[in-house]
Amino acid sequence: MMTPVRSAMVLAAGFGERMRPLTDKMPKPLVPLMGRSLIDHVLDRLNAAGVETAVVNVHYLPEQIEAHMAARADRAPKTIISDEREQLLDTGGGATKALPLLGEGPFFIHNSDSVWSEGVTPALSHMRRHWNPALMDCLLLLAPLSTSIGYGGRGDFDMEPDGRISRRGERQVVPFAFAGVSLCTSALFENAPEGPFSLNLLWDRALEKDRLFGVRLDGRWMHVGTPEALKEAEASFEHEGA
Template structure:
């Protein structure tokens, strides 16, 4: 894989979720503003983007979106473009709406309800180093299902030795879950996609059918902060260095 294309300078941070599973913590604040280890989830994501050389971040919002806009006004380390949504557009619709701000070059997208610790090389730099636009339409950061903190699903993808992805069968358990971070070509979201809400799964399935959906296994710790219990578990592990995920 090529490392000559450089890291994306533009990112989309998906921060418009309702956070229903996180109640009652989200009754008075949007989920991205819940603090983990003393810092809002949204800021954890933006900090990693800044470290990776991102210069512009488009941040969507819906539920209690004014609080997100006000919170972001305090950041000076990158250019932030708010993308408020009157009606939730889901992950794919959010990117489609933001296309005028994202440009035509590959971008990073990051979910605002996850948190990760880097391995020996920062995850966003690993993604950029493995990104090959000649062969890929999207490159997803994946986490081993068995090592995912706060995740209790059946996984999302199988990955072959070259990194090509395929979906798990309906009754299967897949070895990898999407870690909420990807490099993707923005044009995919404007090609025959709905005007309103739709999931990024639509774009991924098309890339998969074309043999252009790839993955990269994360080599650090990963936390899905989706419920109050998962928040407690994540903070306890982070207080211990986040290292319980390493085991036999």
């Protein structure tokens, strides 16, 4: 049975420093890819997965993102701004602040620079199908390094056949990168610290309890972090006819 997911957090507050000069005067979520802004790719995909409300946090050039959200007000999902003008809260702190808007969950937390071409199984539906709160505090979408674009690291996680995951050791190379989307409930945030902190802190707590799982992306992930990666993603979309 597929779990309904009605709300999502879209992380859109960062400076996008690696995307300069494109982000000198434009927030990274508004950088265009194939004629649509990165954040529109994300919101349209969330809408297709049944998400009704998306909370979008803002900090850098926030007025531009607010104006963009206002311009698409007649398109689903409904968007709500979480204002971080006074203090940038990082991924964990930003999601913690937005919890009253997200509800108990389950809800997605989606990076605004993570896009992909779908495989046979749409990724967000795949996550909903695998979500099991009896076993999991958090479920991560993981992309195989072998088919990913714009990622130059040695991987983030290894994954067992049952979906249990482990972090890469210091000198290891592992086959999967975090593809920028997680699925969780408010329970993940119990005893979360105040102020800025990374979601990695909460993932490590879940790992210690053997409650952090992953699901493999059946498609080509594109980490659009730099101008060069943006060009690669454009070329890939054009080649695949996406």
